[in-house]
Amino acid sequence: MESGNDDVLRKAMTSHRRIVLITDGYSTPFVAKTAISILRYRTDDVVAVIDQEASGTTAQQLLLAGGDIPVVGSLSAVNDADALYVGIAPPGGKLPDEWRPLILEALRRKMDVVSGLHDFLIDDEEYVAAAKQSGARLIDVRRNRHKSTAKRHRFRPGNVRIHAVGHDCSVGKMVVTLEIQRGLAAAGHDAKFLATGQTGIMISGEGVPIDCVVADFVNGAAEELVKANEQHDFLLIEGQGSISHPSFSAVTLGLLHGCAPDGLVFCYEAGRDQVKGLDNVDIPDLADQIQAYEAVANLRHPCKMIGIAVNTRNLTAEEADAELFRAEDRFGLPACDVYRTGADKLVQASIALREEVFAR
Incomplete structure (x- = not known):
């Protein structure tokens, strides 16, 4: 069955309970980040990862997430799977040609195939024919029909929006x-995560693939996403790109003005001083970026930076502690690494922001 990608299809992803992830030949932390996040946040729904060279190992050994979920060499090693998820996000977003036989086999097995790449499944005649014959669905997460400009909507009083921004991609x-959303929910608050990228949508089953929206409609798509969820007390809005990134700054600015955040969390990777994906392009000073984010955000709505999230994956535990101390000392804001130290400081900063917004 040929299927376009609309809200119904996105929500259908949450019904998948026996997912096979494919990262075959691309199982690196940067390229396979979609698989890593699905393994982290939908662990119980994943039954296997396909990587021929690593067959016989576990997801934890291969991708440092997913525990004992097996890594297999083919679909024949998996029983009763209901979906095949493309687990990579390579530069350019192209589906690897060598995966074609495996994708066709999945469709013949009546498995839905889900992809977040720019290279749409629905545009491939062979995939469409195979899906139609078996009744499987082709779900292109980035495919969208957003064609509305932003209207500067006045969001519901009491709805506090917190948006993650960063010094670079990934x-x-x-x-x-x-x-942060998990922490707020655990503390009894009404908080919802809003996805703006393919991986977040695969996890939550809804959202806007903001980097595949026509430029004039980016702000409007972000505004509509928030508007549709403004009944919640807290909205945690996923960020994309960086305001200083020579390639992706446009989508970052569109999100900032579309979602009109009350608070920002600044994310950076310790030790990264050059832009990912470009040769010899330095990342601007962090303090200058924080100032720029606040200035640009306030053109749309009163907003301030409420915390720092440091990615310390390349540091030792001692180095990570020192980096977090330096960040708090330099910026005067709570800092944490949500992987290593948890998000409690940012959760408390979010609650404090809500109290401040109500007091205005």
């Missing part, structure tokens, strides 16, 4: 917002 903005 520093953990999605994970930070997910962990």
Whole structure:
């Protein structure tokens, strides 16, 4: 069955309970970040990871997430799977040609195939024909029909919006917002995570693939996403790109003005001083970036930085502690690594922001 990608199809992803992730040949932390996050946040729904060279190991050994979920070499090693998820996000977003036989096999097995790449499944005649014959669904997470500009909506009083921004791409903005949302919910607050990228949508089953929205409609798509969820007390809005990134700053600015945050969390990776994906391009000073984010955000709505999320994955435990201390001392804001130290400081900063917003 040929299927486009709309809200119904996205929500259908949450019904998948026996997911096979494919990262075959691309199982690195940068490229396989979609698989890593699904293993972290939908662990119980994943039954296997496909990587031929690593077959016989576990997801934890291969991708440092997912525990004892097995890594297998083919679909024949998995029983009763209901979906195949493309677990990579390579530069350019192209689906690897060598995966074609495996994707066709999944469709013949009546498995839905879910992809967050720019290279749409629905545009491939062979995939469409196979899906139609078996009744499987092709779900292109980035496919969208957003065609509305922002209207400067006045969001419901009492709805507090917190948005993750960063000094570069791939520093953990999605994970930070997910962990703050989890912390707020655990403390009894009405908080919801809003996905703006393919991986977040695969985890939550809804959201806007903001980097695949036509430029004029980015602000409007972000505004509509928030508007549709403004009944919640807290909205944790996933960030994309960086305001200083030569390639992706446009989507970052569109999100800032579309979601009109009350508070920002600044994310950076310790030790990274050059832009990912570009040769010899230095990342601007962090303090200058924080000042720029606050200035640009306040053009739309009163907003301030409420915390720092440091990605310390390349540091020892002692080095990470020292980096967090330096961040708090330099910026005068609570700092944590949500992987290593948890998100409690950012959760408390979010609660304090809500009290401040109500007092205005």
